[in-house]
Amino acid sequence: MGDAERTATETVDINGYSGPVVEFKDVTISFDVKPVLEHISFTVERAQTLIILGPAGCGKSVLLKMANGLLRPDSGSIRIFGQEITTMPERDLFRLRAHIGMVFQESALFDSLTVEDNVAYRLHEERVPEDQVRHRVEEALKFVELEQAIDKFPSELSGGMRRRVSIARAIITGPDLILYDSPTGGLDPITSTTIIQLVMKQRDVSHTTSLVVTHRLQDAFVMATHRYDAEKGMVPLEQNSSGSRIDQGTCFLVLNEGGIKFLGNTEELVHSEDPWIKEYLA
């Protein structure tokens, strides 16, 4: 696994870049002549969390895949760490992705590899010495509270455990941007809370910029109104100087019928006068 002659994930230098981490400008993508997303424009600043909401099939996952260069738009511009990725060759994209972690909707773990090898995948590709790999894998699994599953195969894990391994795999290299594609999709409420707590933990401990796709409003609002505490876990935010109990680094993007229906912070979202937004939130 880790025998590549030269690492496939040579990094792209993003040090010193201080602009928006993610920048979409007038992005449009179609499948079979049917537009899925049209004229999408937004930016995500460093350490910000953008929660992407919307009904099923509105293009949330497509948007996330475009942000990682897995899909290319038909028109428009996508800049990640200031680098235009719509025209970037795949080889350069592999290097850029060294800075991006992604958690897939159905975990997308490699089913022929153990949890350890799944989590260590990127380290093996980067040819990190084996003695360091085990230690870092244990650290990542400890973060998601799944150290006991290190030697298991994905087929032996529950849905929630697989999702946690997927998070461990995404964060092991300390990425500067994390993309979560419905991290709680298909999970029971208790497991969903555990996953959201992990997402918040990554946000509050590492201050990683993140895009979180979800269709569960309760998860989105928990993220906006809570913070991670090392001892108590998830705790409600204290009132800040302006009297707000909402995380200011968390914003919302609501998609519907291929377009942006709402883009703004939590307070603007809950006070939106748009009838569709009101109905969606109800």
Next chain:
Amino acid sequence: MPFKSPEEFIKETVGAIQEYSVLCWTAITDLFSAPRYWADIFTQMDSIGVGSMPIIILTGFFTGCVLALQSATALTQFGAVSKTGSLVSLSMVKELGPVLTGLMVSGRNAAGMASELGSMKVTEQIDAMRALGTDPMRKLVVPRLVATVFMLFFLTIIADAFGIGGGALMSVAILGLNGSSYLHDSYRGLVHGDIVQGLTKPLFSGFIIATVGCYCGLKTTGGTQGVGRSTTQAVVISSVAIIIVDLLVTRAMIGIFGS
């Protein structure tokens, strides 16, 4: 399944040929640049080469047996039954060994590649691989291509040897021929051009098996049903392509060696 318009069908076919050509070209160019996944290449060699040996040995052996019996029946009419060895070795080395080995490996490995890569595709593992900074072409396609071309060459030699051996067994045990003269005749019946022709074919067959298997796998859509469809397509397309390319290579070799 709804009928497609001729225009749609032609567009899809041309599009598929274009995508397949791009995959082949990318796989070939990736051979000459790093990173290379040697462990994956050796794993595939084990899976494709060593794993296919039992079926290749059985196929080659029994084909040789049948060939000896059938050809002896015809040769007896001309009083040339002693030429059985020559006929078996020529048929095995030039045609049956390479083609049957290609078809058997196609049935086993093109199907295996299509189903494995297809399952990875529908469960987003290919996307995950790309997201983790690994090129699926280099990691999945190139090792299979190298392993199939390399191992099919040797599998063909094994099939040829067991075919001639099977022919010898039948000739000695049933036709009552002398074993030594059978083998001598088999050896004398072959010329340099026959060996080159017989060992050129598996290089093409190996390329077809790996690229068609991987292409069908990577283009899979539609869940588990799609995986099944890709697997069937991979076997059908690669088998037909092996026979067509066999004809072309045979004609080219006759042009070069004259027989």
